[in-house]
Amino acid sequence: MKIIVVDDHIAAQETVTVAVASDPATKHHAVTGVRTPDELHRIEDLGTFGLAFVDLDFRRQSRKTGLFALRLLDQADVPAVIYAADDEDNRVLFLLAAFRFYRPWALVSKRASSAGIRKLVATIESGARPESSAMHRYQPPPRGIPVLDRLLIRAGDIPIWQALATQSDRNAIAEVTNVSRSKVDSFLSEHSAVVAEIEKELLFRTPPEPFPETRATLGKAGHAYAHRFAPLHSFAVEHHRFFQDAEVKELIKERGDIRLTAAPHVAPRRRR
Amino acid sequence: MRTADDPQGMFNTALNADSRLWLAGCRSRAVLLAGMWVTLAWAPAAELPRAVAQLLVCTAGLLLAFASITPGGREMVAKVPGTAVLVNHFGTFRRAAVDAPGVAEGLGAFLAGSLYAGWFPLPGLPVAVRSLGLAMAVCYGWEVVLQAVIHPAWYNRDPPPARAMRVFRYTIPAIFAAFITFVLLPWSAAATQVPLVVRILLSVSPLVYYLLWAAFDIMLKASVTSLRNSQNLWRWDVWGDAHGSVKNTLVFLNQYVEEPEPDLEEIRSLTRNALVVVDEFKGQLVGGRAQDPAGGSVGELWASVLRALGSPRRVRCVLDGESARVRLSATDYQVARRVLPDLVSNALKAGASAVEARCSVGGQPAEVRIEIADDGAGLTPGDISDPRSSLRMLRSWLGERLGDIRHSANAAGGTTAVAYWRADRAHGHRPADLESLSRADA
Numbered sequence: 001m002k003i004i005v006v007d008d009h010i011a012a013q014e015t016v017t018v019a020v021a022s023d024p025a026t027k028h029h030a031v032t033g034v035r036t037p038d039e040l041h042r043i044e045d046l047g048t049f050g051l052a053f054v055d056l057d058f059r060r061q062s063r064k065t066g067l068f069a070l071r072l073l074d075q076a077d078v079p080a081v082i083y084a085a086d087d088e089d090n091r092v093l094f095l096l097a098a099f100r101f102y103r104p105w106a107l108v109s110k111r112a113s114s115a116g117i118r119k120l121v122a123t124i125e126s127g128a129r130p131e132s133s134a135m136h137r138y139q140p141p142p143r144g145i146p147v148l149d150r151l152l153i154r155a156g157d158i159p160i161w162q163a164l165a166t167q168s169d170r171n172a173i174a175e176v177t178n179v180s181r182s183k184v185d186s187f188l189s190e191h192s193a194v195v196a197e198i199e200k201e202l203l204f205r206t207p208p209e210p211f212p213e214t215r216a217t218l219g220k221a222g223h224a225y226a227h228r229f230a231p232l233h234s235f236a237v238e239h240h241r242f243f244q245d246a247e248v249k250e251l252i253k254e255r256g257d258i259r260l261t262a263a264p265h266v267a268p269r270r271r272r
Numbered sequence: 273m274r275t276a277d278d279p280q281g282m283f284n285t286a287l288n289a290d291s292r293l294w295l296a297g298c299r300s301r302a303v304l305l306a307g308m309w310v311t312l313a314w315a316p317a318a319e320l321p322r323a324v325a326q327l328l329v330c331t332a333g334l335l336l337a338f339a340s341i342t343p344g345g346r347e348m349v350a351k352v353p354g355t356a357v358l359v360n361h362f363g364t365f366r367r368a369a370v371d372a373p374g375v376a377e378g379l380g381a382f383l384a385g386s387l388y389a390g391w392f393p394l395p396g397l398p399v400a401v402r403s404l405g406l407a408m409a410v411c412y413g414w415e416v417v418l419q420a421v422i423h424p425a426w427y428n429r430d431p432p433p434a435r436a437m438r439v440f441r442y443t444i445p446a447i448f449a450a451f452i453t454f455v456l457l458p459w460s461a462a463a464t465q466v467p468l469v470v471r472i473l474l475s476v477s478p479l480v481y482y483l484l485w486a487a488f489d490i491m492l493k494a495s496v497t498s499l500r501n502s503q504n505l506w507r508w509d510v511w512g513d514a515h516g517s518v519k520n521t522l523v524f525l526n527q528y529v530e531e532p533e534p535d536l537e538e539i540r541s542l543t544r545n546a547l548v549v550v551d552e553f554k555g556q557l558v559g560g561r562a563q564d565p566a567g568g569s570v571g572e573l574w575a576s577v578l579r580a581l582g583s584p585r586r587v588r589c590v591l592d593g594e595s596a597r598v599r600l601s602a603t604d605y606q607v608a609r610r611v612l613p614d615l616v617s618n619a620l621k622a623g624a625s626a627v628e629a630r631c632s633v634g635g636q637p638a639e640v641r642i643e644i645a646d647d648g649a650g651l652t653p654g655d656i657s658d659p660r661s662s663l664r665m666l667r668s669w670l671g672e673r674l675g676d677i678r679h680s681a682n683a684a685g686g687t688t689a690v691a692y693w694r695a696d697r698a699h700g701h702r703p704a705d706l707e708s709l710s711r712a713d714a
Contacts, residue, residue, distance in 0.1 A: 008516065010606040011524040011542075017672065035602045060516045061602050085523060088515055090508065110523050114531055168501055237504045241512065 001050035001125050005033040005083070006040065006069045008061040012083060012110065016053055019114035019121075026118045029125075036062035037069035046076040051124050053083035053108065056094045059241070065094060067247040070102045079124055081106040082135075092138075092202050093242040096148040099138040101251050107135035137202060145258060147202075150194040152248075154257040160187050161243040164236035170229065188228040195235045279429045281496040286424035289492070293422070294341050297415050301334055301377075304408045304415075308384050311405040315387075316396045323387055323394055330380025330412070336362070336373035374420065381413030382455070389463040389471075390455045399465045406466055410452060410474045417448050421481050422488045445481035452478065514553060521549045538665055544613035547580035548573075567605045570631040571596030577613050581620065588626045589616065595631040603696040604633075604640050607673065611691045614666055615644040615677075622648025624686065638695035639675070647686040666691070 003020070005013040013033030020026040036058050040046060052073050056066035066082065073080045082104045084091060098104055105124055108117070123130040140146035152158065156179075163173040170184045177184075199205045242248060308327060315323050339345035340362040350359045358372050387394050388406035397405070421444055426433055433441075453475040458464040525542040528534055552568075555576065574591040600608055608631070619627045624646035631642050667677050675693025682688055 008602070009520050009524065010603060010610075011521065011545075014669075015524060015527060033603075035606075057512065057516055059512055085515070085520070090512065110520065111527055111530075113527070165505060166501055168497055237501075238508060240505055240508065 001029050001121070002048055003029055003031045003051045003053070003121065004040075004043075004046075004049045004078075005031065005053045006037060006066070006073075007033065007053065007055040007083065008035050008058045009055075010035070012053070012055065015110075015114075016083075016117055019117035022114060023118050026121055029121060037064040037066065037072065038062055040069060040072045040076075046072070046078060049076075049078045051121065052078050052080040054080050054104070056082065056084045056091055056098070057241075063246075065241075065245050065247055067094065067097055067101070067245065067251065070098055070104065071247065074102055080104050081108050081120065081124070083108045083110065085110050089203050090238050090241070092198065093148070093151070093239050094245075095135075095138040096146075096151075096202075097242075097248060097251065099135060100140055100146050100148045101255075103139075104135070106130045106132035107138070108132075109134065145260065147194060147198060149255075149258045150260070151191065151198070152252050153190070153260060155249070155252050157187070157191075158243055158249055158252065160184065161236050162240070164233055165240035165243065168229075168233055188232055192228045192232060195232055199231070199235070278496050278500060279427070281499060282492050283424060283427040283429065285492050285495045285499075286422075286427045290419075290422065290424045291341065294337075294419060297419055298334065298337050298341065301337075301412050301415055304412045305330055305334055305384075307408045308387070308405055308412075311387075311397070311401050311408075314397050314401045315394050319394050319396075326383040326387055327380075330377070330384045333373060333376030333378075333380040336376050340371070340373045374416065377416045378413065381409055381416060384412060385409035385455060389459075389466055391459050393460055393462040395462055397462070402462070403466050403470055406456075407470070407474065410477070413448075413452075414477060417444060417478065418481060418484065420444060421485055427492070445478045445485075448478040448481075449476055510557065513556070517549050517553050518546075521546045535665065540617075541610065541614050541665065544580065544617060545610050548576045548609055548613055551576040551579045567599055567601045567603075569596065570598045570600060570608070573600075573605065573608060573612060574629060577609075577616060581613060581616060587620060587624060590626075590628050592628070592630045595629065598631050598633060600633070600640065601696040604693075607670075607693060608640065608642060610669070611642055611666060611677075612644075614663075615642065615689050615691060618663070618689070619644055619646035619648055619687070622646060622650065622687065624648035633695055639692050640695050641690065641692045643688060643690045645682060645686065645688040647682070647684070650681055650685070650687050 003016065005016050007013060010033065013031065017031040020029045020031060034040060034043070052069075054066045054069045054073065058064060058066070066084070070080055080102070082095065082098055084095075084107070095107070106120060106129075108120060112120075120130050140148075152161075159177045160173065160179070163176040167173045167176060170181055170188075174181045174184050236243065305327070308330070312320065312323050312327070336349070336358075339349045346359050346362055349355050362371055362373060385406060386392055388397065388402045388409060393402070421441065426438070426441060456463070456466070456471040456475055521542075525539070525546055528542060529539060552572075555572070571591065574596065578589055612629070616627060616629070626647050628645045629643065631640070633640050663677060663679075670676055670691060670693045673693035675691065677689060677691045679687055679689050
């Protein structure tokens with residue numbers, strides 16, 4: 001089986017190479033690698049690969065992210081596993097998007113041992129899906145609306161998330177995104193619950209203490225605004241690269257808007 | 273989230289803004305002063321000496337103001353005998369205090385205004401000239417006091433302005449308005465020539481300070497808030513870069529160490545690689561080194577390798593000038609980053625006092641070639657054949673890229689090591705590892 005490692009670190013490719021070469025049972029696999037997702041374009045026989053290890057972040061080498069690599073691999077019908085450090089909090093949304101749109105076969109930590117990599121390769125070669133408890137957290141639930149869909153309900157949410165990362169005032173956000181102030185307020189109201197859910201369930205953080213009543217937050221509306229704004233602003237800052245990713249924009253555009261009232265789960269359109 | 277809770281940032285922003293505002297204010301006051309000098313053309317000849325004397329006070333004050341903010345201005349004034357005390361009271365942007373240029377300009381503005389109204393105005397001026405001159409004098413004083421109201425020292429927290437001074441700041445506009453009102457009372461027949469509405473407007477004009485002050489504070493806070501927002505994003509970006517380079521390198525090192533039987537030479541090699549990565553990251557963060565997604569230059573890599581190995585001062589290590597300009601693709605750069613530290617390290621371990629390096633990319637198909645010549649003790653056959661030596665591991669590693677390492681003894685002593693491998697596709701060729709895959713398929 002031909003394996004391709006899509007990672008800006010050549011060490012990732014080395015690790016997989018050494019892992020499969022160090023055991024007679026997996027020695028027959030041939031490993032190659034590319035440093036950026038764009039380089040997959042240049043591989044004419046991409047469809048002949050039996051497995052791809054895909055990193056999510058290539059900021060040192062490319063503006064493209066692992067989501068773009070997953071798109072190309074999906075088009076070429078190559079099974080892919082995410083090969084990333086899932087212990088980094090700012091990867092969470094990329095992981096959610098990867099499992100929402102592509103159903104990768106597994107989530108493999110870069111700390112995985114050679115034996116773990118060999119076992120994974122052997123399982124996928126046999127045609128079975130490997131047991132990967134790490135990825136369960138990011139997979140869309142069997143029922144209900146996936147977390148990512150509640151975070152990005154419509155394509156128009158992306159510019160507001162981008163503005164939330166760079167601005168710390170609702171008026172500035174409204175000006176930058178060319179929407180009304182009340183639209184910004186309703187956006188904050190609409191997304192505060194899912195952000196709290198991500199913080200609690202996926203990032204294992206305790207919700208922030210409510211803001212103390214101050215002159216600036218006097219009044220019910222003001223208090224609610226301050227209470228929602230700070231956590232969402234921090235969230236947008238931490239994940240700003242996700243909201244700026246052109247591939248995320250494309251995926252949401254292709255998916256279309258979500259109606260929160262109806263709750264049919266839309267399964268990933270892609271097979272892998 | 274609306275307010276900027278960064279006092280030092282507020283002070284720094286005010287400092288940057290005021291140093292420019294101060295200069296712009298001096299220039300606009302120079303224009304107003306020139307206008308007042310022109311009004312003397314309508315003054316009676318007998319009154320000119322005292323009129324000139326009055327405007328000279330204002331002129332001296334403005335020159336002192338220029339000297340206090342112009343680079344080298346203070347030193348120039350200090351050359352005049354007896355001005356040391358004056359220069360010591362030029363004031364600073366850090367401390368709120370009454371300073372010499374401010375007093376001189378304030379007195380000068382009062383004397384200039386007294387040419388047109390007040391207790392001893394110039395007789396015989398046309399009404400329009402008198403009104404215009406008075407307006408220019410008031411504007412002159414207005415600007416002087418405005419700079420006191422928005423002085424950066426009010427925002428300094430080290431040391432903060434005294435409480436009495438802070439209270440005084442709130443009273444400045446009211447005091448100045450009362451002062452102008454008092455001066456513009458119809459003390460003389462000449463003063464009454466200035467229309468009442470003009471005198472009223474000029475009298476209440478200092479109250480506008482409160483609005484300007486508020487606007488200035490809002491702009492300061494907005495600037496500091498924008499800066500803080502940018503810093504927050506920057507911190508996450510830097511952490512992302514640190515993760516992408518330094519942490520990932522260490523994760524792979526750790527992953528290898530955790531293997532059942534890690535090889536010590538490989539650990540050493542990976543550690544050297546990590547040290548080079550740390551140095552590169554530092555260069556990107558504080559050294560102005562550009563992050564090049566397409567790869568990197570051999571010159572920069574060489575400098576990082578020497579710093580990471582800690583030997584650039586002990587041993588004469590030289591990279592050929594032409595080689596320093598060679599640019600490698602992202603993949604080849606990372607291969608070179610593994611190879612170069614190991615070869616230099618071997619040369620240093622051999623007791624070399626001089627190490628010379630060359631790098632080139634060429635041939636058909638293209639190969640990257642790194643050559644390290646040293647004057648050390650030389651290699652024994654055992655060094656090369658030892659299956660656990662770093663050289664054996666490097667050879668095996670480069671073999672996957674259709675490369676190898678060759679050693680030869682130098683005529684004058686020492687060793688020359690040549691490492692080469694098939695260049696990455698960025699040089700217009702099919703990548704070495706894909707070629708090896710094709711061969712494997714065949």
